[in-house]
Amino acid sequence: MPRPLLATIHTTALSNNLAVARGYASKSKIWAVVKANAYGHGLERVFPSLRSTDGFALLELEDAVKLRKLGWAGPILLLEGAGCSIDIDTIDHYGLITTVHCDEQLRMLETARLSKPINIYLKMNSGMNRLGYVASKYYAAWKRARVCSGIGQITLMTHFSNAEGEGSVRRQLEIFKYGSHGIEGARSLSNSAATLWHSYANFDWVRPGIMLYGASPSSVLASIQGSGLQPAMTLSSELIAIQTVEPGEGVGYGSIFKARERMRIGVVACGYADGYPRCAPEGTPVLVNGVCTRIVGRVSMDMLTVDLSLCPNSAIGSSVELWGNNIPIDTVAVACGTVGYELMCAIAQRVQVCVE
Numbered sequence: 001m002p003r004p005l006l007a008t009i010h011t012t013a014l015s016n017n018l019a020v021a022r023g024y025a026s027k028s029k030i031w032a033v034v035k036a037n038a039y040g041h042g043l044e045r046v047f048p049s050l051r052s053t054d055g056f057a058l059l060e061l062e063d064a065v066k067l068r069k070l071g072w073a074g075p076i077l078l079l080e081g082a083g084c085s086i087d088i089d090t091i092d093h094y095g096l097i098t099t100v101h102c103d104e105q106l107r108m109l110e111t112a113r114l115s116k117p118i119n120i121y122l123k124m125n126s127g128m129n130r131l132g133y134v135a136s137k138y139y140a141a142w143k144r145a146r147v148c149s150g151i152g153q154i155t156l157m158t159h160f161s162n163a164e165g166e167g168s169v170r171r172q173l174e175i176f177k178y179g180s181h182g183i184e185g186a187r188s189l190s191n192s193a194a195t196l197w198h199s200y201a202n203f204d205w206v207r208p209g210i211m212l213y214g215a216s217p218s219s220v221l222a223s224i225q226g227s228g229l230q231p232a233m234t235l236s237s238e239l240i241a242i243q244t245v246e247p248g249e250g251v252g253y254g255s256i257f258k259a260r261e262r263m264r265i266g267v268v269a270c271g272y273a274d275g276y277p278r279c280a281p282e283g284t285p286v287l288v289n290g291v292c293t294r295i296v297g298r299v300s301m302d303m304l305t306v307d308l309s310l311c312p313n314s315a316i317g318s319s320v321e322l323w324g325n326n327i328p329i330d331t332v333a334v335a336c337g338t339v340g341y342e343l344m345c346a347i348a349q350r351v352q353v354c355v356e
Ligand SMILES: *Cc1c(COP(=O)(O)O)cnc(C)c1O
Pocket: 033, 035, 079, 159, 190, 191, 192, 193, 207, 208, 209, 210, 211, 217
């Protein structure tokens, strides 16, 4: 008997969410961000539902090649650019667009022997302080790129560090405008949060990621309520055992939960080796048999335990939703002190996946 744990990828949600992104950025083109194996959903699985996008953005070169092999002939953007000069050959061969965030990457293009010029995204560090040229050095980098015969079109790009916060987005936008003053060319700034909440930053191309998967870029609960986004993944399982515990008895490793009264405990086939966070505290919501209940005791490698007091009709084989349409992934993430991004990216190899 296979383990009942299943990640279901919802194709209609994916295409719906892409349409929602289009609605928010109707004047912009869309890079559907599919890095990290499409945020854990599987690149091949999401591809058919997202192929009405204008381009795909990711950072794994092998996945960019995979997109070509799946038949995608449109734009592909490498968000971190080339790691070494061998990458440039692949970028050239598959007609990829590459980010340039430092002189070393410029040098690779200057010294490469190419079949045709490569289009680039020239990245400015407008406040994130990870990748990119600071505003005062940006113009010089652009001039150097412009005279490089290996470089074709140059798109101007930056990335927001606090897209939830109005002030911070406006500040970074000001820095970007100052650093790119006098430079012509398309511009790309917005991630999901900016696409949703700061449309003045949308410009020519937006780069939504998390919203395509129906989760929030913010850890403020309910932040995407009313946006029309739908969860693209349901993580479901079943009860594989039920225990009745007496007052004072502990449950699971460390006995961190102690029953106050006689109660039924459900054992769910899902643990941290499946990607469910071990740090999920008592009270983290779980749906059993259509009823919202809570985790009790420590999440272990292959199992977790839930309070069945509210689910008198539950039995072995009862359905369990860890996250999905009823239990938003964001709610679980907030309970665990993290973000939906991390949970979806952490789905383990051993979890069975189906597409519907
Ligand atoms: C991951 C990423 C995005 C997408 O971010 P979301 O918050 O998932 O929308 C956009 N741009 C860059 C450069 C990224 O690395």
